[in-house]
Amino acid sequence: MLTDFVIQFFSEQPRRERAVFGLLTGKQTISILYAALIHQQLQWLHLYPSLSKEAFSAAITTLKVQRMLRETETGLILTEKGQHLKQAAVTQLPFPTHYQPWMNLPVFAPRFFLGVQVLSEASYANRAYQPISVNWATQQVVKQWYQQVDHRAAVITLSSLFQRLPTELADTLAANMIGHDYAGQLMPATLEAHFERLDALAALVQQLANTRSMWTALWGGPRDFVSRPAQQTLAQARAGMALPTIANRSHRKQSTINEHLLLAAIMGETLPIEHLVPLKIHRALDRVTQIYDHQALLAAIPGSTFFQIRLFQILSFQGRWPRVTT
Template sequence: MDDRLYLLYLFDQNQWRRPLAIQALLKGKRTVSNLYAGLDYDLLPLYQLLPHLAASKFQQALARLIADGLLEQQTRAVRLTAAGTAIKEAHRATVFLPQHYSGFTFQHSREFSDRLFLATQVVSELQAHNRRYFPLEVSLLTQQRVKQWLRQQDISIVAERLQHEWELFLAILPTVQANYYSQFLLGHEVQRATTAQADQLAGWTTLTGELVRQDISHHLLSLVTAQATRFPLLAALWQPLASGPLSQSATQTINLLQQGNTLAAISRQRRVKLNTLKEHLLEAAILLPEFPFATYLSAPARQELATAFSDQPLADWRFDQLTNTALSFFEFRLYQIERRKSL
């Protein structure tokens, strides 16, 4: 399948969507505007799926699909045409679409993959009593964390147990994916394939290979987090990387609020602008399953917003419609998020 057609699965025939927001979401650019777009388009799980996505390639593919009549454009928004919907459905059974990827659940999955493959190599060479080898090229921090992990293990049985966990996981994968992913293993007298070599052998494009690798990685992490007793070595590798969906700064803000601090006090304490703290609240409102909307949106403000937008679809709401009110953009966006999450 032509890689350009993957874009069709990011758009909908019944909703105008902003391509720039989708592109930013795929690259992992975290702004409230991009996050809200992800929420509104039901694309939030794809956060950071393609961090190296070239803007020029994305725009060229988009332009071609518009020229071919598969997408239509209105100002800064795009939606599927009937022809685009037909092509999208025709390829659905054969195109690879991630099933396990969850960008906010496993934000550091790429770092985990580096640790996993390096740990596998180190354990294999250790079992062979070989100290003269070229380790996988990874960051210094990854090397240090793998050393720490190894020091926590029983060296006499770590190789056998790690092999067992790998076998458990590979047995769960579809055969094609298991054969593909196992090509990246390396160890004593075992060289790993390059992504280009593995993609070519599987008959996949570079983009498909990337999607498959990320989906497999997140599949593994979903198993490791849900069944840590079955994958204790892998769970120990992942645990230091595990985090919630919020950014580090937003997490700090929410923690301080939960301790009873006010926004004004946090602003002074952290030397952060109030507007930045409000953006942290909006991020939390979008990403957390539970959020105290009533705490930050008064009943009078809620009533005024409900009245202002009572006869409009959510997609048509605009803040400039509130110019004759004292309502802030923060209140507008918070109410918009609450309404969208209730649909």
Template sequence: MNSYILRFFSYHQPRRVRVIENLLVNRRTVANLFWGQQYGLLQWLGANRSLTRREYDTTIDELVAQGLLVVDEQQQARLTVAGVQRQEEDRDHQYQPHFLDWYWLANTNQLGQRLLLGMQVVSELAYHNVRYAPVTVGYGHLLAVKQWFARANRDQLAATVYRDLTQLTTGLAGADPRLATVLTDGLVGHDLPAWTNAQLGQQLGMAPADMLVLSHDLLLGVAAYCQHVPGPLHDLLAPLLNEGPLSKSAVQTLNLYQHGHSLTQIAAQRHLKLSTVREHLLEVAILCPAQLDWDQLLPARKRVALVKRYPDPDVTTWHFQSQADDDGAAFFDYRLFQIYQGREAHE
């Protein structure tokens, strides 16, 4: 776990310890999304949803004790010189993901459960076996797989799933042969238990930290395949796939805003607080900036005034200058401008 967490910190940029944790476990606040973007880590959102606070804090303490990380009073951390050296040494043999751009597409924990049970059901069908113990998954996945199985053409299901899996594993192997190995050996078959991550890591000569990254990356690759290729795997997993990076509520707010509704009108129509509507548009600004009319949302006159107040091109150093009798609009403009300037700097 130490090498896994170490990869998310920098020598040149202090990074908030809690933001890294919140990104990995998928706490999608605007602040976490914004700082994740500034750290270049937004694509790791939801990469380790099972990570516990105790496990994370213990790892941070160990990295500090080893002299690899320093944490200040504001809970911002930097790599030490020794930490940079360790990070570079780890990078030489670390697994480098291929599908992180699809970070928003699926909850890989949920996707993995449904895939595992679905493939077990098909394997037992191929052997005409109706007496077996299904793998332990959430009740919702059990119902979903039953419904998928009931709708399928059972005479053709095993053959079509085999063709689907063959096409999928061929594509995965093109990115990294280990992805295809972990997918196939990690499935439950007739009289064939799945290999654990520990066993797979031992077989492939990979550290547990790398197996965490590879497993998440693999399931994002499976999700991307299912989104684009029709077939039984798509039918099984499509209900778990998101349509885009935005939350459903943010999409509704964006649609109303794009149709000319003011923020106040959207709040009244959707029975939301005005602050919630603003948070939705900030989420859009971070994740889907091209869908906003920036000249309308943050006119040039506001940008001119804000650049005088916040002249530093490094937006991570800014501190909000509150104003009297502000109803939240000033902070909304501040964060919007921070996102706008940060995006300009990255481009």
């Protein structure tokens, strides 16, 4: 089953297995995020954070041995045999349709199911039970939430949220709940069941993001993938501060400042391009027709830097590169 999942991240375009693993487990290096962007897979960031390196590597090895994947100098590509398996895998193991990385589901899931359990047991005045999450931080968040909400209103609100979910998703969530004299499954037994639960949780979070109910407080809000230091760097750059000055004031390397801005660009933030890319280089980039090979671009545009080229590539791929109009 894991091979059916893994093969869906490969195509006829070379893809490095390390970049795929980093994407799925939520590793946010610029190289991993950029690779996900150009392969149109950024929406699957942090999709499977519990995936082990050993299991992933074993799946890759199996696909190579079965000649589903072939290794090239720049990464793994699908063979003709692998293309057929991928087509079948898409049907056999569909990805969650409601999932978005900002939903922060790995954090929300244990809070939600523990919150349901606490409310259920409290309704029967039962204090002698084993909490389904032993994580201290999760327990503290749920405890604080429980002390602040009206318990009856919380149950009524959750019922209302469930009624607005598609029936199959509501049933999936209910089957995963644990409460007083009700023991659903603590962990999904298969990868397919795991993604079904993830899809149901994602659909619930979509409602929480739009309704601002008391359960929204338990969720905690969307995850911001642009770190606070990166946000500070972006704000300073927008204010016209030179990048070396930003680096000196923040006691960071210039390369770190560059990574902050590239991260912001990948995540859709607006950058002051006229401040970051000199006009001569900007005009030269406007004439570029091939955007993927950064080494060729560096060689073709004298005086350009890797940062400027990568920024151009990101924004061009997103359709956001601003051409010079004068």
